[in-house]
Every structure is written in structure tokens, then in C-alpha cells.
Amino acid sequence: MKKYYLAIDIGASSGRHIVGYKSGDDFVMEEVYRFRNAMTKKDGDLVWDTESIFENILRGIKACVQKFGAIESLAIDTWGVDYALMNGDKLISPVYAYRSGRTQAAVKKVHGIIPQNLLYEVTGEQFQPFNTVYQLYADKMSGRLDEATDFLMIPEYFNYRLTGKKVKEYTNATTGALVNALTNKFDPDLIHKLGLPERLFPRLRYA
Secondary structure: OOOOEEEEEEOOOEEEEEEEEEEOOEEEEEEEEEEEOOEEEEOOEEEEOHHHHHHHHHHHHHHHHHHHOOOOEEEEEOOOOOEEEEEOOEEEOOOEOOOOOOOHHHHHHHHHHOOHHHHHHHHOOOOOOOOHHHHHHHHHHHOHHHHOOEEEEHHHHHHHHHHOOOOEEHHHHHHHOOEOOOOOOEOHHHHHHHOOOHHHOOOEEOO
16 A cells, blocks of 8 residues: 655745655655745735645645545754744734844844854854844844743744644754754753743754
């Protein structure tokens, strides 16, 4: 009996559902569903329409099940750095997009506390003004972290919507310049120096 595996690959301009399965000695990958994705403007800033994305995730899963029957497992992959702030089971809107430009002041503040070269030495992450560390500090400056119990990277957020489980995954976390390159864990010293709430940084999962 064939087993079918679903990869949901979402980028900044489109998303697609790809089903993979063994056929003889070959592994076949078949695109079943594709949808458009784009940043939208809200109050002069760029944000993600997470409800639209989630609706398309569900439609794509339905299309895959209709075509192949039971799906053995699925995984969601998206761009890095962006995240959804949560208060319990409630989303703290909006979900900002990395091109929003809201981190300009935060970058200067962060580098005033932790020099850029030290941040790179600890995390190995290339400087980009939209890295998660600067976005979280911007949320701290605006007070958005005060009510946040979690921050879920975009794939983690959609996995939560599907399963009800909040899991911090290692690979996507490394895009944010907060994971120590030697320990492969969130760096507690960086988090402490920046005054970010420790509750936001649970143990990372690696599979």
C-alpha cells in the first residue's frame, strides 16, 4: 500500500501543496494545489493575512486527500524571521511582514546593548534589519510583548492552528539571531541583556 506525504511550501508570493510517494524505485513529487500569497497594508504597515493563508492551507489539504486518500504525514515550510505573537490561544494582531520597516529604531537599540559583531559571533546569523531579534525588540518597545505568552514562527503558528500544539522548532528559530550557534539553543545571555520575556523561549525541538 502506497504511503503519501504532504509538504506545504509557502513563500512570500505563493504557496503550494506537494505530495510525495514511492513509485517503483522512484520517489515522485506531485504539485496538487497552489495559491497566491502577498503582504497587505494595515495602518500604513506591511502585514500577513494569516487567515487567508490558513484557509488555503485547509483547501489544499482537502484537495490532496480527495486525490490520494489518506496522507501519512504533512509538514509546513515558510520564509524565516517572521512570527505570530500569541496570548494563550488568541492571536495578537497584526502579524507583521519582514519588509514592514518597523525595526529601524530597534536595530539601533539592540546594537547599543549588544554590538553587532558580538551578536554575529554568538549566533552566526547574517545581519538583516528584519531578523527576529529586532522585530521582538520593536514589539518590546511598543508594549506588544506585555500580553504575549508565546511567539510562534510562521510555520509553528499554522501547525498550532492544525494541531492545537505549540512547538518551537530549531531550524526556523536560527533565522532570528537568538540561537547560540554552539549550543543550538536560545541564548539566555542575549535574551537577558535585551530584557525579552524568558517565557517566550522554551526548549527547541529538532525533529
